Amino acid sequence: MFKFLREKIKNWAGKISKHEEEKAKEEPRQKIIRDAPKDEKRESFFEKIKSKIQKVKISEKEFEVYSEELEMLLLENNVALEVSEKIIKELKERVVGKEFLKKEIEGQMKDNLKEIIENILVEPFSIADRIREKISDQAKDPYVILFCGINGTGKTTTIAKIADHLKKNGITCALAASDTFRTAAIEQIKKHGEKLGIKVVAHEYGSDPAAVAFDAIKYAKRNFINCVLIDTAGRMHTAKNLIREIEKIAKVCKPDLKIFVGESITGNDIIEQIKSFDWALGIDGIVLTKADIDEKGGTALSVSYILKKPILYLGVGQEMSAIIPFDKEDFIKKLGL
Numbered sequence: 591m592f593k594f595l596r597e598k599i600k601n602w603a604g605k606i607s608k609h610e611e612e613k614a615k616e617e618p619r620q621k622i623i624r625d626a627p628k629d630e631k632r633e634s635f636f637e638k639i640k641s642k643i644q645k646v647k648i649s650e651k652e653f654e655v656y657s658e659e660l661e662m663l664l665l666e667n668n669v670a671l672e673v674s675e676k677i678i679k680e681l682k683e684r685v686v687g688k689e690f691l692k693k694e695i696e697g698q699m700k701d702n703l704k705e706i707i708e709n710i711l712v713e714p715f716s717i718a719d720r721i722r723e724k725i726s727d728q729a730k731d732p733y734v735i736l737f738c739g740i741n742g743t744g745k746t747t748t749i750a751k752i753a754d755h756l757k758k759n760g761i762t763c764a765l766a767a768s769d770t771f772r773t774a775a776i777e778q779i780k781k782h783g784e785k786l787g788i789k790v791v792a793h794e795y796g797s798d799p800a801a802v803a804f805d806a807i808k809y810a811k812r813n814f815i816n817c818v819l820i821d822t823a824g825r826m827h828t829a830k831n832l833i834r835e836i837e838k839i840a841k842v843c844k845p846d847l848k849i850f851v852g853e854s855i856t857g858n859d860i861i862e863q864i865k866s867f868d869w870a871l872g873i874d875g876i877v878l879t880k881a882d883i884d885e886k887g888g889t890a891l892s893v894s895y896i897l898k899k900p901i902l903y904l905g906v907g908q909e910m911s912a913i914i915p916f917d918k919e920d921f922i923k924k925l926g927l
């Protein structure tokens with residue numbers, strides 16, 4: 591996972607360290623010998639010089655060269671331009687003109703990047719905690735989660751994974767088969783439900799998705815089920831009438847949480863996708879699927895910085911257990927920082 595970005599960052603920091611070391615080696619030698627006193631002060635003079643050549647300073651001009659390479663590697667790995675510019679601007683403020691110990695420069699670069707990325711990523715919240723808050727409030731209504739996204743990104747699979755994850759955390763769930771559009775969608779979600787022992791409320795193909803979701807909520811209320819997860823038909827973010835349809839589902843069901851599901855491997859296009867759904871629904875959180883086959887990793891950074899929305903989970907495979915709550919520290923570690 592995120593192998594390319596991790597390796598590129600490592601090489602980049604290593605190259606800076608090497609370059610600075612070379613620079614420090616060449617620069618002062620001639621001058622030291624020329625300036626060295628001939629008397630007894632000679633020894634302390636060399637001590638001073640030694641500590642000086644162990645330190646390096648990055649000039650603005652040098653930083654420009656380093657940052658060009660950094661920008662390229664970020665862009666190549668799905669970090670949006672706006673975000674890579676922000677990272678470079680912050681890094682510049684932190685390192686240009688500052689003195690670093692030569693042997694620490696690689697670590698210092700990585701530490702600075704780590705802190706910058708930490709600040710960019712939005713702190714996620716726990717869905718299970720949110721549900722518990724609502725149900726401990728003696729609310730008779732279940733907690734309702736509406737899922738949206740485009741076709742084939744792993745939405746239905748993610749719903750099943752989250753329901754399973756919640757069930758394992760003592761939260762009962764029902765699923766609403768509100769993708770009444772795609773031929774195999776109802777069968778697919780019913781199969782997941784059967785395997786997991788979770789009720790799926792479904793109508794016929796072509797029926798009103800809002801009515802299905804409404805019935806699922808009614809079922810949950812009657813049966814004291816804690817949470818309803820609503821699947822919806824995948825739709826392109828540009829299909830205005832379909833976006834209106836999902837707005838209707840939201841109006842009828844008044845979800846507590848609206849989650850966008852998108853692929854980690856999508857790259858910058860995901861920003862436009864989420865913006866459209868956010869405009870129509872107001873997205874609360876994001877699940878990035880297929881992180882297991884994403885060698886780049888930049889999508890998470892772009893989404894967090896540009897949209898200021900938390901990533902709640904990463905999908906990491908096709909099995910039901912292949913979902914991990916998003917953790918900032920863990921993500922940063924995966925980038926080798």
Ligand code: GDP
Binds near residue numbers: 745905908
């Ligand atoms: P939907 O059309 O958005 O509902 O997508 P589906 O849930 O039908 O998933 C589409 C394909 O993506 C299926 O083959 C899933 O098994 C696969 N998939 C879903 N999530 C992940 C994931 O996190 N990693 C990988 N590698 N495949 C996934």
